[in-house]
Amino acid sequence: MSNPSLLILPGDGIGPEVMAEVRKIIDWYGTKRDLTFDVSEDLVGGAAYDKHGVPLADATMDKAQEVDAVLLGAVGGPKYDSLDFSVKPERGLLRLRKEMDLYANLRPAQCFDALADFSSLKRDVVAGLDIMIVRELTSGVYFGEPRGIFEEGNERVGINTQRYTESEIDRVARSAFELAMKRDKKLCSMEKANVMESGVLWREVVTKVGEDYPEVELSHMYADAGAMQLTRWPKQFDVIVTDNLFGDLLSDLAAMLTGSLGMLPSASLGAPMANGRPKALYEPVHGSAPDIAGQGKANPIACILSFAMALRYSFDAGDEATRLEEAVNAVLADGLRTADLLGEEGVQPVSTSEMGDAIVAKLD
Ligand code: NAI
Ligand code: MG
Numbered sequence: 576m577s578n579p580s581l582l583i584l585p586g587d588g589i590g591p592e593v594m595a596e597v598r599k600i601i602d603w604y605g606t607k608r609d610l611t612f613d614v615s616e617d618l619v620g621g622a623a624y625d626k627h628g629v630p631l632a633d634a635t636m637d638k639a640q641e642v643d644a645v646l647l648g649a650v651g652g653p654k655y656d657s658l659d660f661s662v663k664p665e666r667g668l669l670r671l672r673k674e675m676d677l678y679a680n681l682r683p684a685q686c687f688d689a690l691a692d693f694s695s696l697k698r699d700v701v702a703g704l705d706i707m708i709v710r711e712l713t714s715g716v717y718f719g720e721p722r723g724i725f726e727e728g729n730e731r732v733g734i735n736t737q738r739y740t741e742s743e744i745d746r747v748a749r750s751a752f753e754l755a756m757k758r759d760k761k762l763c764s765m766e767k768a769n770v771m772e773s774g775v776l777w778r779e780v781v782t783k784v785g786e787d788y789p790e791v792e793l794s795h796m797y798a799d800a801g802a803m804q805l806t807r808w809p810k811q812f813d814v815i816v817t818d819n820l821f822g823d824l825l826s827d828l829a830a831m832l833t834g835s836l837g838m839l840p841s842a843s844l845g846a847p848m849a850n851g852r853p854k855a856l857y858e859p860v861h862g863s864a865p866d867i868a869g870q871g872k873a874n875p876i877a878c879i880l881s882f883a884m885a886l887r888y889s890f891d892a893g894d895e896a897t898r899l900e901e902a903v904n905a906v907l908a909d910g911l912r913t914a915d916l917l918g919e920e921g922v923q924p925v926s927t928s929e930m931g932d933a934i935v936a937k938l939d
Contacts, residue, residue, distance in 0.1 A: 577613070578611050578612055578613045579612055579613070579643045579644075579889075579890050580612065580613040580614075580615070580641070580642040580643045580644075581601070581612045581613070581614050581615075581642060581643065581644055581645075581646060581885070582614075582615050582616075582617060582635075582638055582639055582642040582644075582645045582646070583597075583598075583614060583615070583616045583617075583645075583646050584616070584617055584618070584619040584635070584645060584646070584647045584648065585616070585619075585622070585647075585648040586618075586619050586620040586621075586622060586647060586648040586649050586650045586664075586863065587620045587621040587622055587648075587649060587650050587651055587652045587655075587664060587863045588649055588651070588652050588862070588863025588864055588865050588868040589648070589649060589861075589863055589864045589867065589868050589873035589927075590620075590647075590648025590649040590650070590863055591648060592868070592869075592871070592873050592875070592927050593648055593649075593859065593873050593874075593875040593877070593878040593879075593927065594646075594648045594878060595875075595927075595928070595931070596875035596878070596879060596927060596928065596930065596931030596934075597646065597875070597878050597879055597881075597882050597931075598614075599931050599932070599935050600879060600882060600899065600931070600934065600935060600938070601614060601882070603935050603938050603939075604895065607938070607939070608895060610890075610892065610895060615638065615642070617632075617634075617635045617638060618632070618635065619631055619635065619647060619650055619664075619667045619668065619671070620649075620650025620651060620655075620664035620665075620667045620668070620863075621650065621651065621652055621654060621655045621664045623635065623667055624655065624658070624662055624664065624667075628662070629662060629667075630650070630662055630663065630664050630665075630666045630667030630668075630670075631666070631667035631668075631670050631671065636670065636671070636674060639671055639674075639675060639856075640674070640675065640854075643848075643850070643852055643855070643889055643890070644852075644855045644856075644857060644885045644889040644890070645671065645675075645855065645856045645857070646856075646857045646858070646878075646881060646882060646885060647668065647671070647856060647857070647858040648858070648859070648863075648878060649858070649859065649861060649862050649863040649864070650664040650665060650667055650668050650862075650863060651663075651664040651665060651862055651863045652664070652863050652865045652868070653865055671856060672712070672713075672843060672856065673713075675843075675845050675854045675856060676713065676845045676846065676854065677712060677713070677843035677844060677845045677854060677855075677856055678711060678712055678713040678714070678743070678746060678747055678750075678844075678845060679709050679710075679711065679712065679746075679747050679750035679751070679843065679844040679845070679853075680709070680710040680711075680712040680822065680826070680841065680842075680843050681707055681708070681709055681710075681754070681841060681842040681843070681844065681884070681888070682707070682708045682710065682826035682829065682830060682839075682841050682860070683705070683706065683707045683708075683839075683840065683841075683880075683884070684704060684705075684706050684707075684708070684809070684829035684830055684832050684833050685704065685705045685706075685833060685880075685900075686701045686702060686703060686704040686705070686832070686833040687833075687838070687903065687904045687907050688702060688703070688904060688907075688908065689904065689907035689908040689910075690833070690835075690838070690907060690916070692919065693833075693835065693916070693918075693919075694832060694833055695831070695832075696806070696832060700808065700809065700810075700832075701809070701832055701833060703810070704809055704810055704832065704833060706809060706810075706812045706813060706814070706815065706829060707754060707758065707813070707814045707815070708814075708815045708817070708822060708825055708826040708829050709747065709750060709751040709754065709814060709815065709816040709817070709822070710817060710818075710819060710821075710822025710823065710825075710826050711739075711743070711744075711747040711816075711817070711818050711819050711822060712819060712822075712843060713743075713819075714738065714739055714740075714743045714819060715737055715738070715739060715773075715818045715819030715820055716735050716736065716737040716738075716818075716819065716820045717735075717819050717820065718738075718819075719735065719736030719737055719738030720736060720738070721734055721736055722734055722735050722736060737771065737773045737818075737820070738773065739773050739776060739777060739818065741776065741780050744776065744777050744780040744781065745780055745783075745784055746846065747816065748764070748780060748781045748784040748785075748816060749784055749787075750816075750844055750853065751764075751814055751816035752784060752785065752787070752788040752791055753853075754814050754888070755788070755791045755813065755814045756788065756790065756791065757887065757888065757893060758813055758814060759813040759814075760790050760791045760792060760813070761791065761792045761794075761812070761813035761814065762785075762791050762792070762793050762794070762813070762814045762815075762816060763793075763794045763795070763796055763801070763812055763813075763814070763815050763816075764777070764778065764781045764793065764794070764795050764796070764815075764816050764817065765795075765796050765797070765798040765801040765815060765816070765817040765821055765825065766778060766795075766797070766798060766817065766818060766821070767797055767798055767799070767821075768795075768797070769797055773818075777818065778795055781793070781795075781816065782795075798817060798821040798825065801815070801817075801821075801825060802824070802825060802828060805825065805828055805829055805832070806828070806832070809829065809832055815829075830860065835874070835915050835916055836860060836861045836877070836915070837861060837873070837874030837876060837877055837913060837915040837916065838874065838876050838877055838880070838916075839859065839860040839861065839877050839880075840857070840858075840859055840860070840877055840878070840880035840881035840883070840884050841857070841858055841859070841860050841881065841884075842855060842856070842857045842858075842881070842884045842885070842888060843855070843856045843858075844888070852889050852890075853888070853889070855885065855888065855889045857881040857882065857884055857885045857889075858878075858881055859877030859878045859880075859881055860877060861877055867914070871926040871927050871928065872913065872914040872915075872926070872927065873913065873927045874913040874914075874915050874916065874927070874930065875913075875927050875930055875931050876903055876913075876930070876934075879899070879903065879931070879934060880899075880900065880903065882899070883896040883899040883900055883903075884896070886899065898938065899934075899938070901937075902934050902935075902937035902938045903934055903937075905937045906930070906933045906934050906937055909923075909933070910922045910923045911923050911925045911929070911930060911933050912924060912925065913925060913926070913927065913930055
């Protein structure tokens with residue numbers, strides 16, 4: 576059987592710096608665990624614009640459609656701020672998401688023990704936390720028609736429309752149930768079925784999909800109550816599935832339960848391909864951080880954990896993902912910190928590449 580394939584798009588700013596550390600991890604899996612990937616690398620964002628005059632070349636797009644997973648660093652930077660909207664670096668990322676039809680956005684909130692005091696919540700509330708928010712990404716109120724600002728009588732009215740078809744709910748619910756099967760088999764769906772018809776349909780369809788996953792314990796919660804429960808006792812959840820708007824808010828809220836932007840991975844998944852794997856794009860939540868680019872200050876962990884997500888959700892290598900997450904935890908427990916995580920007593924400041932090397936050493 577051929578090796579699983581991975582397309583790496585480092586992008587701009589700190590993107591290439593954090594991706595260099597992921598390459599060390601990928602090499603480790605190849606030599607030490609006999610888990611070899613066919614890795615190809617290409618340009619996205621400003622880097623692609625500099626070479627091709629577009630933020631994503633057609634050939635790169637084609638390649639992204641063929642591989643088992645795409646891993647992206649970050650795009651953008653001040654150098655490109657004055658470009659026309661149609662060729663801005665962000666358009667490269669948007670094109671990938673759109674053409675791969677990535678409708679399920681996965682944002683974990685995971686607390687590494689060594690960083691539990693970094694949270695704004697009590698240690699007890701966040702220590703050991705490991706939850707996943709699945710946000711519908713391609714429909715809902717950000718896309719529904721009619722939308723716009725219209726004249727009505729002698730004043731203007733601003734309109735956006737929350738709109739979900741049954742098939743849009745069905746497919747994101749399936750992604751969430753599949754994830755729950757790979758995790759603790761517990762799924763909570765959040766909407767506002769008490770005041771929104773789209774929420775009533777959402778609840779109905781998710782319940783129906785649940786019949787195909789009898790092993791998963793399904794619950795429903797109104798999204799506002801969900802926000803309260805997420806801050807009160809987040810460990811009651813495993814996987815949460817919700818719409819685009821509520822997911823936007825709840826995933827940011829959940830992410831900050833555990834701390835720094837430099838620690839946050841993400842994935843965007845689409846429909847299953849012929850080989851059964853979902854279309855997938857993995858990327859850190861952070862941007863290109865031009866303020867620290869080129870200085871060896873970037874925290875590579877968000878990108879490394881994005882690769883761990885790829886191991887678990889694209890490559891059926893959940894044990895290897897856990898191994899990598901444990902290596903990250905061990906390095907943090909030793910007190911190693913990149914610049915974004917400094918502030919406690921007795922920690923040891925390290926550079927981007929020292930952090931990557933330390934994680935590889937822990938894997939050994
Ligand atoms: P940003 O996420 O790049 O940076 C925000 C702050 O967090 C900065 O102070 C930065 O130094 C720090 N930071 C971010 N990641 C870090 C890491 N791994 N280690 C240590 N510190 C880190 O967001 P910002 O400054 O709003 O945007 C900068 C550029 O990135 C813009 O061009 C923006 O459009 C682009 N961007 C790209 C994204 C993507 O590629 N997915 C997402 C967000 C922004
Ligand atoms: Mg947001």
